[in-house]
Amino acid sequence: MTATLKDVANRAGVSTSAVSRTFTDGASVSLKMRRKVEKAAAELGYSPNFLARSLTTRRTKLIGLVSNNFHNPIFLQVFDLFTRGLQDRGLRPLLVNLSDEVDPENSLRMLQQYSVDGAIVASSTLPPVFSKAFRDQKLPVVHTFGRYTSSPDVHVVGIDNVEAGRMAARELVERGYKKVAYLGGPQLATSAQDRLEGFERELSQHPDVAQSHSYAAAYSFEAGRAEMLRLLKENPAEAYFCADDVLSIGALSAVKDMGLRVHEDIGIIGLNDMEMSGWENINLTTIHQPIRQIISSSIELMVAMLDEPDRYPEARLFPCRVVERGTLRPRP
Amino acid sequence: MTATLKDVANRAGVSTSAVSRTFTDGASVSLKMRRKVEKAAAELGYSPNFLARSLTTRRTKLIGLVSNNFHNPIFLQVFDLFTRGLQDRGLRPLLVNLSDEVDPENSLRMLQQYSVDGAIVASSTLPPVFSKAFRDQKLPVVHTFGRYTSSPDVHVVGIDNVEAGRMAARELVERGYKKVAYLGGPQLATSAQDRLEGFERELSQHPDVAQSHSYAAAYSFEAGRAEMLRLLKENPAEAYFCADDVLSIGALSAVKDMGLRVHEDIGIIGLNDMEMSGWENINLTTIHQPIRQIISSSIELMVAMLDEPDRYPEARLFPCRVVERGTLRPRP
DNA sequence: GTTTTTTTTGCAACCGGTTGCAAAAATTAT
DNA sequence: ATAATTTTTGCAACCGGTTGCAAAAAAAAC
Numbered sequence A, B: 001m002t003a004t005l006k007d008v009a010n011r012a013g014v015s016t017s018a019v020s021r022t023f024t025d026g027a028s029v030s031l032k033m034r035r036k037v038e039k040a041a042a043e044l045g046y047s048p049n050f051l052a053r054s055l056t057t058r059r060t061k062l063i064g065l066v067s068n069n070f071h072n073p074i075f076l077q078v079f080d081l082f083t084r085g086l087q088d089r090g091l092r093p094l095l096v097n098l099s100d101e102v103d104p105e106n107s108l109r110m111l112q113q114y115s116v117d118g119a120i121v122a123s124s125t126l127p128p129v130f131s132k133a134f135r136d137q138k139l140p141v142v143h144t145f146g147r148y149t150s151s152p153d154v155h156v157v158g159i160d161n162v163e164a165g166r167m168a169a170r171e172l173v174e175r176g177y178k179k180v181a182y183l184g185g186p187q188l189a190t191s192a193q194d195r196l197e198g199f200e201r202e203l204s205q206h207p208d209v210a211q212s213h214s215y216a217a218a219y220s221f222e223a224g225r226a227e228m229l230r231l232l233k234e235n236p237a238e239a240y241f242c243a244d245d246v247l248s249i250g251a252l253s254a255v256k257d258m259g260l261r262v263h264e265d266i267g268i269i270g271l272n273d274m275e276m277s278g279w280e281n282i283n284l285t286t287i288h289q290p291i292r293q294i295i296s297s298s299i300e301l302m303v304a305m306l307d308e309p310d311r312y313p314e315a316r317l318f319p320c321r322v323v324e325r326g327t328l329r330p331r332p
Numbered sequence C: 001g002t003t004t005t006t007t008t009t010g011c012a013a014c015c016g017g018t019t020g021c022a023a024a025a026a027t028t029a030t
Numbered sequence D: 001a002t003a004a005t006t007t008t009t010g011c012a013a014c015c016g017g018t019t020g021c022a023a024a025a026a027a028a029a030c
Helices: A005-012 A016-022 A031-044 A050-057 A074-088 A104-113 A128-136 A161-174 A190-203 A221-234 A245-257 A291-307 B005-012 B016-022 B031-044 B050-057 B074-088 B104-113 B128-136 B161-174 B190-203 B221-234 B245-257 B291-307
Strands: A062-067 A092-097 A118-122 A141-144 A155-159 A179-184 A210-215 A239-242 A267-272 A286-288 A315-318 A321-323 B062-067 B092-097 B118-122 B141-144 B155-159 B179-184 B210-215 B239-242 B267-272 B286-288 B315-318 B321-323
Touching (some): A005 A016, A074 A118, A074 B074, A092 B074, A092 B092, A104 A128, A128 A141, A141 A291, A155 A291, A161 A179, A161 A239, A179 A190, A221 A239, A221 A245, A239 A245, A245 A267, B005 B016, B005 B031, B062 B074, B062 B104, B092 B104, B104 B128, B118 B291, B155 B161, B161 B179, B161 B267, B221 B239, B221 B245
Parallel strands (some): A062 A092, A141 A155, A239 A267, B118 B141, B141 B155, B179 B210, B239 B267
């Protein structure tokens, strides 16, 4: 059907190697030859088959983009940035959805079968052991939104979740709240654990501030709303740090539903700064995660690893900042 | 590095064909042979290289998933459903982001270079000519959320946008609104045009109802909000049909900002029924698009086309329904 | 136990490319 | 003009698999 190398070689009356070289940059071809080949190729509408090529070059330019987070709106932006960034560098994202109980083993094997050059694991809820499995197969991997540890096994790019927790705590303390709480996502998410740890550690320096914590069943609007409704009926705190904006928005909805006023009666600070947090009818005070930097750094790291597979693993952490909107009482 | 067919053949002391057959279903291998090969394969951790295989089988099981819509939250669900659905059938989505002025020609060539078995174009704003280009290259293609025409060139799966427009108009008329308007997205989106057409056509049967229309600069919260602010300052209608939920939500924000009450002063009906439209603090009355059906049908169609590439093109349209929430006045 | 039929197996060619090597051609030096 | 050097080209093997075909082995029929 589509023209092959051989077809072009025949038409141009040259060897297949000549054609191959014409389409390989850095190869030795005379200008005359190149002209001849390019003419024939154009006439046949030829373009080289990447997969056949990959057999000998051992490079597919395919990058596995693995995630299990297809519900948090922020991930649409994540996919947007990743796909654009990768294709700008001539790489191709092979998307793997780990949502259900897709066997991780299975998806690892699958990526091997397609000979991906590397894998980007974009998730804050996948355990480190998962990305480690890739590394053990000598597959370059970067874990974006991964958990920081002082001696990482694989490359990690993201934020310092402990520090983000501290930041939230400081913010609440500075605004004079005396009874605060953490509202986390599903307990197993390591990122949520870290955020709590930082939150608690910071508060331990302020013994006059009462603290508590609880968990929503999922990182979702509904779960955040349900948990906040429960909390409000019992013995609510003055302000809450929600581990994710989507939880925060659920919580906001619960607060309004109970006839309470946000920021006058109950303060809320989120984390992520997703687009809709800035919408006027939500207007959530939150901690901004520098997504663009995180993603472009992840891609840079991946590109670097393609040339240097045994690169020593590093953790790249980016600082967050508080975005002040309307859901916390003003500073004194 | 990783074990190859030959390695397994050597270790098992059999021919490479035998090994190949063991990993090809429907091939003739004795039980004894299969045992032997499987043992050797397990010991070496072998699994076949899909890309090498594809060279002879001419099937990569790669499907190009092409979209230019990485901003509308509904597309996160779209990607979720597509990736899950495809991988359930042993297919792999190769994601192509057409967001910017990525040359469509270019992405078509790229998909050819990776020998994708087919392409799914998921967008309501890409012109029919785009997906046609794929078909012209004999690449199976389905245009999801494409525009319905009575004689489609390529397979189209989606809704009847004209009918959706009528549905919105009927809904407003039945609720007694006497002055209504359409608020569209960027003018070039064919889907938005069709929705307007249906809207106007239905209203033409109700001469007592005044109608008008205008366009937001983009399918975004901000654009919807800005346009609605402008409209409210001039000579607002009693109710608006917004061509997309994300516009509707922007419009809602504008209405509230102007100190007007939604549904008492201004009615709004959207289209899409994205998750957050159901959130209690938004509570948007909207037209539901049966996304799950649209996507699973798209995948089915793609799978069918893999076996029957010259399948006669069809349009599969799914009916929408109004989801009543709180942004329209109650029926009389 | 033969002969016939069916199943299993290996050989070798092929899928669409790349690449080391040596021969051929073009340059440059003498 | 010839010799030395550099560049360009083609040959042939290879990347990791699949598959038509014929030979070998096993099973069924006689």
